[in-house]
Amino acid sequence: MGQLNNAGIVLLQGELSATLKALNSPYFYFRTLIREGLVGNLTAAVLTANILKAGYPAPAVVNVQNPRQVGRMGFFKVGLCTVNDVQTFEALRNNYLTFSQKCGSMVIGGQLPSRAPEKFLEAFPGANIFVGECEGSMGKVLESVERGIRDVVWEAAPVDIFSDYLLPVRGNRRIVWPVELGRGCKRACPYCPLPPSMRRVRERDSEQVVEEIESLKNILFVDPNLMAYSYEYLYKIFYFIAKHKKTWGGEGVIVDALRLPSDLFDLMFRTCIGFMVGVEDPELYSLHQGKFDGRLLPTKHGYVRVYSFILGHPEQKVRHFRRMLDLVRSNSLTAVFHIYSPFCGTPDYEKAKRNGMLLNSDPAHFNRRQVAVRGSMAPVRAKELFMRVRRKAFTLSGTLQEAMRILRDSDHYTLAFFRVVLLLGLRLIPFRIKKSKHWYKK
DSSP states (O other): OOOOOOOOOOEOSSOOOOOHHHTOOTTTTTIIIIIIIOOHHHHHHHHHHHHHHOOOOOOOOEEEOOOOHHOOOOEEEEEEOOSSSSSHHHHHHHHHHHHHEOOOOOOOOSSHHOOOHHHHHHHHHHHHEEOOSSSSTTTHHHHHTTTTOOOOOEOOOOOHHHHHHOOOOOOOOOOOOOOEEEEOOOOTTTTOOOOOOSSSSSEOOOHHHHHHHTSEEEEEEOOOOGSOOOOOHHHHHHHHHHTOOOOEEEEHHHHHHTTSOOHHHHHHHTTTEEEEOOOOOOOTEEEETTTTOOOOOOOHHHHHHHHEEEEEOOOOOHHHHHHHHHHHHTTTTTEEEEEOOTTSSSSSHHHHHHHTTTTTOOOOGSSSSOOOOOOOSOOHHHHHHHHHHHHHHHOHHHHHHHHHHHHHOSSSHHHHHHHHHHHHHHHHHHGSOOSSSSOOOO
């Protein structure tokens, strides 16, 4: 059983994940309302459940990207931080002096530390780095912190989430709650920061999932690839969602989404608000040639299709950016764009490092908004082309066409309303991007 003093534990969490940001359209809603008022924090809920199981008191939660919360933060025995994106890493590093002064000990875990623990030991002196998933190891880590152990890398014990998964401790009432059906992804994209230890596909107990979502109306599945799970498992979950008239959002890989049986596809997407589909997979989208074979997700049922594209691969030329822009505009696609940015420790990062192609080794540079790898064109030029594609991707006629499709194909007006709001929020993103002085010219 844990002891600790009255100061207890604080969870230092980042803001919403990339998927959640896209599917809940923070550019359309008030930022604070979405980030802290409408959507629950699954990571904090899961960590709280495991901390309580280990016999320690419930932790406080501080958003590391919220200056007001950081400034008002009190003193704690232990600070636990989960880093799953570069923005959280940068915010944690910028405020690390404050956190190290207000926390007796620091433990940093998550996807990025699990992928490149040596980088985190270097960036956060005095902190312990946690590699892997927290279930089964939380108690031992906290006990080691109490003994004053520092600057070590903890390898988590293997987790069987079918039998060991604890239902998250959900706090205040939220409109949307993130849920995970399982963990892992059967795709092995060489630039993806998901570490090998977390990549194996595992499914939760379907009965436990049903118990968890029974009281939730709007669900955001945070699994990196929903279609990685067995069809039988998906049938059980989404039959329950359809029967009880719940709505959901999530993401997957287009290769797997296109292979869904038609009846399962209909069952899932009839209640879907928005679905982000990655087309970075080599089977459909070649980073080397910038080509897409044209197979798109079916438009029936009125859900918002959000395509995720990667631009700026070292071998891409100007014509590849043109093709991408033509593809999106000609098909009226709703899309998000990222710059090719293999995170530290990934196979593509190590390859670029060996070939002397890295422009910067700072982990904060690999945020999918900056050119990180030297390629066939100057980095400034590649960034200008990327910004042009983002800004010019959506047309007014294409937006109206998509809105009419949603209104026509949705089962009821309430679902259609939320879908249209999401659509407009995503398509308003480019208008927030400042114009560059050096625009690409045909």
